[in-house]
Amino acid sequence: MDSTERTAIDKTKLEKIRRFFKYRIKKKPVKLLISLIRALFIIGAAYIILQPLLTKIASSFMTEPDLFDQTVxxxxxxxxxxxxxxxxxxxxYPTTLFNSFVLSIMVSLLQLTACTMVGYGLARFKFKGNSLLFGLVIFTLIVPPQLFMIPLYLNFRFFNLYGLLGEEGINLLGTYWPYVLTSITATGLRNGLFIYIMRQFFKGMPRSLEEAAYVDGAGPYRAFFRIMLPGAVPGMIIVFLFSFVWTWNDYFFMNLFIGGRGGFLTQALDGLALKALEGDHDQLGGQYASLINNTGSLFFIAPLLFLYAFMQRYFIESVERTGMVG
Amino acid sequence: MKKIKDIFNLKDIFNLNVRQEYTIAAYVFCMPFIIGFLLFFLVPFIQAVYFSLSSLELVSEGFILHYEGFRNYAYIFFVHPNFITMFFDTVRQMLVDLPLILAFSFFTAIILNQKFRGQSMARVIFFLPVIMAAGIVLRMEEMDYMTQAVRQGQQAEYIFSGAALRNLFLQARMPDEFIEFVLDSVERIPQIIRSSGIQIIVFLAGLQSIPRSIYEAAEVEGATPWENFWMITFPMLSPLILTNIVYTVVDSFTAADNELVQLIRSTAFGGAGFGVSMAMSMLYFISILIILGVVFKLLSGWVFYHE
Known part of the structure; x- marks a missing residue:
């Protein structure tokens, strides 16, 4: 290859590059500006979202002097x-993790079952009281759970189903039963929302699917289990994940139903600093307690982060396919 | 031998027609909620109303109620030192946060719906608060030494920038309430971002469900992106604004910085007693009902339903 040829190639290349940049810069300055602003916005917001997590991770490796050190x-x-x-x-950790895991799985599976059924019933059947029932579902959502704190506490403390099971009530507090009973009846934490999501999801599925099943001689239950349920998996993933996470994080019902006695992660985290300080109340607001609490919080959310990392693909896909339009 | 399936075959046993069979199926599907609503919602709700009008005494074999009339409510209004101020603080806080959360999540959903490099990574991060910003971990953060130290540092910065902002507004002769609102919002940006996870998901799901054909038709007619946004995207998402208003309000019940809820709790166990605590919850609930009612009334004429 002689030199003239080479310069010729270089020239065409240069020309190409120049044209590329001309195009980029002259024709799309607005687009470039928009994507720059977008990138700044996303990075800024992502920092604010990740900052508590990063602080926890960083401080879990620190000793007390590091907290005072301005350079750290x-x-x-x-x-x-x-x-x-x-x-x-x-x-x-191993014991409390296991207990919390079992509880959350149990509660979320029961809530998923109940809310899917109710959501389907509300979405696809015309019957007397359908819209009333849906109104009541929304109504259960907007009532603050605090309103039920004392009635539920007393009902489960002296559980006799309002006199149906004899005078002497059974004490169900401290057992799984309050959770089981509220979950299978779709009245657990924010279950109204789950019913709403499933109802919208079923509403969005084409009616011809069931009609085909009915023509083939399937009854309403068979059509539900064989045809509708497999199609509803994306919605169910969202409901399951929300239910699991909220049960895991919840301390309102945990305090109410289980109280201080149970060996769950919630109580373990709650009493952690005091235990590590060997009962010294005065140091609870101090630096060591802070380091311990931050590390404990990491232990608490680590399983959720694993679950999320594992499920985020399905989750985000599900969000795209759900179409939860009111 | 009879199959198990046949035992459940109500249709043949009771000689039902198809219509009746379907009505029964509908009630079967809805049964969990019907039972749950009666047992764990309606009855406790009525009890809550009654408890708020009573004083409650715990004894070894149960509890005794003494009917008190509206004495608990009178106590809250006229005797309790800080319920009224806390109540208005909490409600005001919620009303300030509501438009900010809606605006932020709406804007973010539109951005996350665009195609750009790292889009899926950005989504993973923006949905993260759904997992982290809740419950006991957030409560620990509220009282944590390090978070408070960081926050004090941030507040110093806010006060600094806040003073400059305030002067600017004062020179522009803005009303005081508006200045307070803006400064308050600036201070709460991290809080707003962290409590927008679900709302972003709802809006994003809504964006995905808008048929592409509408945009294509608009393009043929020569619509600009600006017009597309106001004529298509915004109306199509408007029903979801109602959904998100309800969710944001519901979410505030369990927020770690909801002082009113903490007050209700501490009143019940060791404070002025169960009755007063129930009356407080009742007032909280009624005020939320009124707020939501007003919001729905205001927005109902404006929301667009595509069907």
């Missing part, structure tokens, strides 16, 4: 894994 922001000067061991022991 993210990377600890005196790296330590001591907090992890302390928290693991004091939270009794």
């Amino acid at each position: 922001v993210w990377i600890p000067r005196q790296f330590t894994l001591e907090h992890y061991r302390t928290v693991w022991d004091h939270m009794n």
Whole structure:
């Protein structure tokens, strides 16, 4: 290859590059500006969202002096894994993790079953009281759970189904029963929302699917289980994930139904700092308690993060396909 | 031998026609909620109303109620030191947050719906608050030493920038309420972003469900993106604004910084007693009902239903 040829190639290349940039810069300055602003917005908001998590991770490796050190922001000067061991022991992690996991799985599966059924019933059948029932579902949503705190507490403390099971009530507090009973009857935490999501989802599915099933001789239950349910999986994933996460994070019903006695992660995290301080109440607002609490919180949300990392693909796809339009 | 399936075959046993069979099926599907509503909603609700009018005494074999009339309510209004202020603070806070959360989540959903590099990563991060910003972890953060230290640092910055903003507004002769609103909103940006997870999901799902053909038709007619937004996207998403208003209000019941809820709780266990606590919840509930009623009344004429 001689030199003239080479320069010729270089020239065409240069021309191409120049044309490319001309196009980019002259024809799409607005687009470029928009994507720049978009990137800034996303990065800024993502930082605000991730900041508590990052602080927790960073501080879980820090020792107390690092907290006072102005030069330490993210990377600890005196790296330590001591907090992890302390928290693991004091939270009794394997046991409490198992208990919380079993409870959340049980509750979310029961709520999913109940809310899917009710959602289907409300979406696809015309019967007397359909719209009334749907109104009541929304009504259960807007009542603050605090309103039911004392009635529910007393009803489960002296459980006799309002006199149906004899005078002497059974104490169901501290057992799984309050959770089971409210979950299978779709009256657990924010179950109105789950019913609403499933109803919208079923409404969005084509009617011809069921009609075909009916023509083939299937009854309403068979059509539901064989045809509609498999199609409703994206909606069910969303409901399951919400239900699991909210049960996991919830401490209102946990305090109400289980109280201080149960060995769940919630109570383990609640009493963690006091345990690590060996009962010294004065230090509860201090730096060591803060480090321990932050590490404990990491232990608490770690399973949720794993679940989310595992399910986020399906989750985001489901969101795209749900079409929860009022 | 009879199959198990045949035992449940109500249609043949009772000689039902198809219509009746379907009506029964409808009630079967809705049965969990009907039972749950009666047992764990309606009865406790009536009890809550009654409890708020009574004083309650716990004894070893149960509880005794003494009917008190409206004495609990009178106590809240005339005797309780800080319920009224806290109540208005909480409700005002909710009313300030509501438009901000709606606007932010609407805007974010539109951005996340666009195609750009790292879009799926951005979605993963923006949905993260659904998992993290809830319950006990958030409550721990509220009283945490480090968070407070960070927040104090941030507040110092806000006060600094806030003063400059305030001067600017004062020079522009803006009304005081507006200035307060803007400054308050600036201070609550992190809070707003972290409580918008579900609302973004709802709007995003709505955006995905708008048929592409509408936009294509608009393009043929020569509509600009600006017109597309106001004539197609916004009306199509308007029903979801109602959904998100309801959700945001519901979400505020369990927010870690809801002081009213904490007051209700501490009143019940160790404060002025169950009756007063129930009366407080009742007032909270009624005020929310009124607010939602007014919002729905205002928006109902304006929401567009595509069907």
